[in-house]
Amino acid sequence: MARFSPKVVTANALQEGDAVYLAADDRWTRRHEEAELLEDEAHAQIRLLHALAQTDVVVGPYLADARPGPAGPEPAHFREVFRTRGPSNYFLGKQAELI
Amino acid sequence: MYSYSEFDQAFIRARVAQFTHQVERRIEGALTEDEFRPLRLMNGLYLQLHAYMLRVAIPYGTLNPRQMRQLALIAETWDKGYGHFTTRQNIQFNWPKLPDVPKILAALADVEMHAIQTSGNCVRNVTADHFAGARADEIEDPRPYAELLRQWSTDHPEFQFLPRKFKIAITGAPNDRAVTRAHDIGLRMVRNVRGETGFEVLVGGGLGRTPMIGMVVRDFLAVEDLLPYVEAVLSVYNTLGRRDNKYKARIKITLHETGREAITRMIETRFAELRPLFGGNDQKLLAEIREAFAPPAFRNAPVDAHDAFRKADPVYRAWSDTNLAPHRNPQYAIVTVSLKAHGATPGDATAEQMRVLADLAERYGHSELRISHEQNVILPHVHKSDLPAVHAVLAKHGLATANIGLISDIIACPGMDYCALATARAIPVAQEIATRFDELKLEHEIGPLKIKISGCINACGHHHVGHIGILGLDRAGVENYQITLGGDGTETAVIGEKTGPGFAYDEIVPAIERIVRAYLAHRDGPAETFLQVWRRLGLAPFKAALYPAEGKRDAA
Numbered sequence: 001m002a003r004f005s006p007k008v009v010t011a012n013a014l015q016e017g018d019a020v021y022l023a024a025d026d027r028w029t030r031r032h033e034e035a036e037l038l039e040d041e042a043h044a045q046i047r048l049l050h051a052l053a054q055t056d057v058v059v060g061p062y063l064a065d066a067r068p069g070p071a072g073p074e075p076a077h078f079r080e081v082f083r084t085r086g087p088s089n090y091f092l093g094k095q096a097e098l099i
Numbered sequence: 100m101y102s103y104s105e106f107d108q109a110f111i112r113a114r115v116a117q118f119t120h121q122v123e124r125r126i127e128g129a130l131t132e133d134e135f136r137p138l139r140l141m142n143g144l145y146l147q148l149h150a151y152m153l154r155v156a157i158p159y160g161t162l163n164p165r166q167m168r169q170l171a172l173i174a175e176t177w178d179k180g181y182g183h184f185t186t187r188q189n190i191q192f193n194w195p196k197l198p199d200v201p202k203i204l205a206a207l208a209d210v211e212m213h214a215i216q217t218s219g220n221c222v223r224n225v226t227a228d229h230f231a232g233a234r235a236d237e238i239e240d241p242r243p244y245a246e247l248l249r250q251w252s253t254d255h256p257e258f259q260f261l262p263r264k265f266k267i268a269i270t271g272a273p274n275d276r277a278v279t280r281a282h283d284i285g286l287r288m289v290r291n292v293r294g295e296t297g298f299e300v301l302v303g304g305g306l307g308r309t310p311m312i313g314m315v316v317r318d319f320l321a322v323e324d325l326l327p328y329v330e331a332v333l334s335v336y337n338t339l340g341r342r343d344n345k346y347k348a349r350i351k352i353t354l355h356e357t358g359r360e361a362i363t364r365m366i367e368t369r370f371a372e373l374r375p376l377f378g379g380n381d382q383k384l385l386a387e388i389r390e391a392f393a394p395p396a397f398r399n400a401p402v403d404a405h406d407a408f409r410k411a412d413p414v415y416r417a418w419s420d421t422n423l424a425p426h427r428n429p430q431y432a433i434v435t436v437s438l439k440a441h442g443a444t445p446g447d448a449t450a451e452q453m454r455v456l457a458d459l460a461e462r463y464g465h466s467e468l469r470i471s472h473e474q475n476v477i478l479p480h481v482h483k484s485d486l487p488a489v490h491a492v493l494a495k496h497g498l499a500t501a502n503i504g505l506i507s508d509i510i511a512c513p514g515m516d517y518c519a520l521a522t523a524r525a526i527p528v529a530q531e532i533a534t535r536f537d538e539l540k541l542e543h544e545i546g547p548l549k550i551k552i553s554g555c556i557n558a559c560g561h562h563h564v565g566h567i568g569i570l571g572l573d574r575a576g577v578e579n580y581q582i583t584l585g586g587d588g589t590e591t592a593v594i595g596e597k598t599g600p601g602f603a604y605d606e607i608v609p610a611i612e613r614i615v616r617a618y619l620a621h622r623d624g625p626a627e628t629f630l631q632v633w634r635r636l637g638l639a640p641f642k643a644a645l646y647p648a649e650g651k652r653d654a655a
Contacts, residue, residue, distance in 0.1 A: 015126065015197050017151040056128035059146055077576055079148075079515060082524075086149055087516035089444045089526045092179055092194070093149045 011058035033072030143214025159227035222252035229471035262340030263348035303354035306558035395465035446474030507533035514554025523571025564588035617644035
């Protein structure tokens, strides 16, 4: 069986629409590195269910591949990297707001 | 231009009020996302990578200055100071917050605009030739028919839940600037042997994952039969179209699975049933709409200023060579304002630029503005004596780039910089191509060349009909760009041909440069365009330029 690759729970905030990540203390954070890195598949499913129940806070939670980094979890796929930053044509979104 | 009737106004206001309550209930938690999603999509509100996105319809691409100023106000008040004009003659705001959306919709209603039917499986914004009512080649201004179709299709109870989205494009001219052959229904105005005006009706065109050129289902449709005939097409599609498979649900698939002859027969049968039900009120309405599109009172004045500036100022001359098109009134010109300054995002305009354009339209352009599917802004009626003044103002605001129809006049969808569906970025590829060829100072030497870039297979960037098309894909977790060549979106429409394996993000601009250098090396002279060379020589020389290593391997 394929080994489970680590994940984070991510979604978009209901009111602002920006990318958010589920932290170990149940907070929704704007910073990927503050997300809880889920290395166990069963635990990941439980965390996703927890997120799916919060329909008045976030929209469309899902599990995204991530890997451990020096400051915390880092996104594995380029799409998720863009979500942590914002668009490449303007200095807007998280890259400008999370300094 | 058309002004809302009391009925239109009441309908839009009622919808804003309804959606305002729906947003409130969503925020309170009374509606789940599953319940809310179809409601927000009906009102043009998407959730993208970094934020919500509101898609606002610009019917047949026509705007007045007041509307343009309101778009500027919205961009500044509830967004981040800019808007993105799209290939479907819409404008997209990329950063609205959910609680603010009702206010934005109310502000749009104040200027007779809305975001209804810019999403969902319904008839979308009816698009038209952006030179409508101005160009000399036109048989008739197509916009009264587009407006008639808009009124008929808006909130049409039978067509709110079609198998899939449905796009109609219309042109009044033989030179197709509205890509009618790549729409679910394409309407091309023609004259019959008796000299009467009507439409050639094409059905089943479309890009996306299964690109197809539309087929003619009616050579000549009398203008008074337009609504019952379009209704017959929709009605047949609504019955036959597949709801079991999203990827086979567009009318192009229905047409291919049913066969052109069979579907044409079914349309005609349905048309015969529907025709008598249209008692003439549609024609009364059309007559009223036509009055709203009466041509402006053209000025009669000398045009010496334009000629003098052309002689004296090379920058002005270059701009007038590329960005002006002949107007049906010889004293006038059609100005295409480039939203493609080298290195800028195709189709983006700042609030300040929108206001400048509104002011110019008011002062020099009979208060008319158009948005083209090529993501530029048009001032359709400018007297030639006013052109130097218009150019001077445009230049001050980064709007005087002389590149219309050239290599840097690129269509690009938002791609993975914004869009949740995208598989790769499109905007930075466009920015880098434009910057590179500007550095090389080759743009004018290369001449007419249309590059179109999509960030996923859905093809919002029309890559299939680009002379050079670029499709961004995700290949094993890395951005990869596939090239097609020889596409054409005009009356001689054709789908481009794939060249071979794709290119990584940092290889795509050099690959495009090799294609362009191959064209320059093989052309008979500056008069032979890229597309003509492609048609004469085909894929071989371009393939050799794109994949030099492969050629060597074959030789060894």
